[in-house]
Amino acid sequence: MSYQALYRTWRPRQFKDVIGQEVITQTLKNALTADKVSHAYLFSGPRGTGKTSCAKILAKAVNCTNLIDGEPCNHCENCIASDNGSLNDLLEIDAASNNGVDEIRDIRDKVKYAPSQGQYKVYIIDEVHMLSMGAFNALLKTLEEPPEHVIFILATTELQKVPATIISRTQKFIFKNLQVKTITNHLIEVLEDMEIDYDSEAVAMIAKVSDGGMRDALSILDQIISFNSGSQVTVKEVEETTGYANTRAVQSILISILNRNLTESLQESTDLQDKGITVKNILTEVIDVLTTMLLAQKDIKQANTTELIQKAQETSQNQLLAMIEYANEALNNLKYSTQQKTLLDVFVVKSVNYVPATGVEDAHIQEELTTLNQKLNQAIQQIEQLKSKPVQQVSTQSTKLPKPSVEKKRRHNYQQQVYDVLRTATKGDLKQVIDVWKDVLKALAPSKRAMMEVSKPVAASPTQVVIAFEYDIWFEKVLDDQGLLDDLNRYLELELKESRQIILVPTAEWPVLRQDFIKKHKSEIKSSNSQQDDKIQEEKSESDVVSKAKELFGSEFISIKD
Numbered sequence: 001m002s003y004q005a006l007y008r009t010w011r012p013r014q015f016k017d018v019i020g021q022e023v024i025t026q027t028l029k030n031a032l033t034a035d036k037v038s039h040a041y042l043f044s045g046p047r048g049t050g051k052t053s054c055a056k057i058l059a060k061a062v063n064c065t066n067l068i069d070g071e072p073c074n075h076c077e078n079c080i081a082s083d084n085g086s087l088n089d090l091l092e093i094d095a096a097s098n099n100g101v102d103e104i105r106d107i108r109d110k111v112k113y114a115p116s117q118g119q120y121k122v123y124i125i126d127e128v129h130m131l132s133m134g135a136f137n138a139l140l141k142t143l144e145e146p147p148e149h150v151i152f153i154l155a156t157t158e159l160q161k162v163p164a165t166i167i168s169r170t171q172k173f174i175f176k177n178l179q180v181k182t183i184t185n186h187l188i189e190v191l192e193d194m195e196i197d198y199d200s201e202a203v204a205m206i207a208k209v210s211d212g213g214m215r216d217a218l219s220i221l222d223q224i225i226s227f228n229s230g231s232q233v234t235v236k237e238v239e240e241t242t243g244y245a246n247t248r249a250v251q252s253i254l255i256s257i258l259n260r261n262l263t264e265s266l267q268e269s270t271d272l273q274d275k276g277i278t279v280k281n282i283l284t285e286v287i288d289v290l291t292t293m294l295l296a297q298k299d300i301k302q303a304n305t306t307e308l309i310q311k312a313q314e315t316s317q318n319q320l321l322a323m324i325e326y327a328n329e330a331l332n333n334l335k336y337s338t339q340q341k342t343l344l345d346v347f348v349v350k351s352v353n354y355v356p357a358t359g360v361e362d363a364h365i366q367e368e369l370t371t372l373n374q375k376l377n378q379a380i381q382q383i384e385q386l387k388s389k390p391v392q393q394v395s396t397q398s399t400k401l402p403k404p405s406v407e408k409k410r411r412h413n414y415q416q417q418v419y420d421v422l423r424t425a426t427k428g429d430l431k432q433v434i435d436v437w438k439d440v441l442k443a444l445a446p447s448k449r450a451m452m453e454v455s456k457p458v459a460a461s462p463t464q465v466v467i468a469f470e471y472d473i474w475f476e477k478v479l480d481d482q483g484l485l486d487d488l489n490r491y492l493e494l495e496l497k498e499s500r501q502i503i504l505v506p507t508a509e510w511p512v513l514r515q516d517f518i519k520k521h522k523s524e525i526k527s528s529n530s531q532q533d534d535k536i537q538e539e540k541s542e543s544d545v546v547s548k549a550k551e552l553f554g555s556e557f558i559s560i561k562d
């Protein structure tokens with residue numbers, strides 16, 4: 001028997017087998033049962049989240065002659081033909097492999113003919129964002145007046161590249177990244193079915209490294225199984241296959257750092273690199289673990305080892321934040337430097353050294369520090385030299401310099417913008433945004449989502465929303481991440497069915513801005529009433545201000561100071 005890739009063997013054949021997208025599959029089943037199938041669907045979301053699987057199942061179901069509760073039967077003639085690719089009425093076009101103008105034109109010409117075998121002609125267009133403008137226009141013409149017997153299922157990983165005119169003519173479904181736990185459970189199911197032994201930590205690592213996509217997770221598992229002639233899946237194999245830093249090893253480095261044991265933490269980080277784990281992967285995992293610790297401090301149930309939680313609670317928030325900043329700095333500098341190891345060592349040294357003097361009396365450690373400081377200076381020089389040269393691959397954000405004027409300008413920018421929002425803000429608008437905010441974040445890639453965990457909507461008008469960030473470092477980072485901002489805008493628009501401009505502010509600034517605005521607003525009202533300068537009027541205007549403020553933010557926030 002020839003070998004089949006796991007993701008093919010385990011490709012879902014019915015909606016109930018699609019993992020982690022229950023809302024979507026249930027909606028589709030309901031539509032099928034009620035015979036209310038739409039003429040055009042758009043499935044968007046990250047790779048490996050089930051878009052193509054759902055498209056194939058839906059295409060099969062609409063032509064199944066024995067539909068059971070919205071599920072294709074998989075046994076009728078049409079189901080069998082759909083599954084083996086011989087159904088004439090089902091056409092699959094991969095827009096990534098050709099730009100498709102001819103194929104779309106061909107669809108436009110043939111679309112008017114009735115299906116030959118089933119009830120519907122179904123066109124699945126994968127990676128639809130890759131179509132050329134010409135092809136989009138041809139497709140649009142067909143979508144404007146689709147014949148009764150035709151269904152289009154468009155799939156894309158990049159919704160923002162699909163023209164709005166196409167999007168507005170389809171029924172949209174956003175496929176979300178799968179949770180690590182969901183992927184882990186499915187991998188375990190696969191392994192148990194194949195009767196292969198596994199280490200649960202290893203399976204969780206595969207789930208984590210696959211970034212929310214089931215197909216990647218199954219491919220990694222495939223590689224490990226074939227590597228290993230199918231005997232066992234262990235942490236060591238996962239590390240070797242993926243170059244992924246073992247969370248436990250990283251936790252151990254961080255615990256050594258927090259115990260101020262420089263020699264041990266440097267040794268542990270060297271050991272990890274000797275196993276073939278890249279500095280980039282180690283630093284990424286370091287930031288992940290530190291963020292987990294930060295959240296654990298705030299009592300958010302995130303952390304997974306008790307020693308780590310304990311350590312997190314003994315450590316000041318500032319220290320964890322500083323360490324995240326050091327790791328981030330090292331990560332950003334990696335692309336400029338050939339001295340990868342040094343950058344990791346610098347992170348370790350700076351972190352161990354966070355509180356001056358007391359922890360570093362040992363002469364040996366002092367000596368090591370001096371050498372590392374020299375190396376650090378070399379690395380910095382090298383970085384500066386590289387930075388001063390024009391580097392082509394470097395994106396615009398890396399040219400960001402911490403100039404005070406820039407910071408001031410930024411503050412000025414959001415101050416004006418926040419005032420604009422507050423002028424027309426209502427509690428109702430804010431509630432609307434808060435209600436969907438979780439879903440918006442869920443739609444983001446995990447690394448992006450982590451940056452947004454410390455954010456929350458604090459005010460909204462019918463056209464704008466203010467998002468506050470607990471920590472300046474995330475505020476800055478998100479502000480510089482245009483891709484993330486685009487994603488946020490897009491997902492928010494999809495959830496609310498209308499677009500809102502997003503304005504970011506640091507949480508610390510928010511009460512100040514709000515208070516300033518209320519004060520300003522108050523004087524405006526006062527001045528408008530100044531002609532009738534009696535006490536009762538003034539009291540009335542005061543209560544107008546308070547009620548306006550309550551309307552904006554809810555009563556718990558209001559305390560007016562003159």
Ligand SMILES: [Zn+2]
Nearest residue numbers: 064073076079
């Ligand atoms: Zn069937």
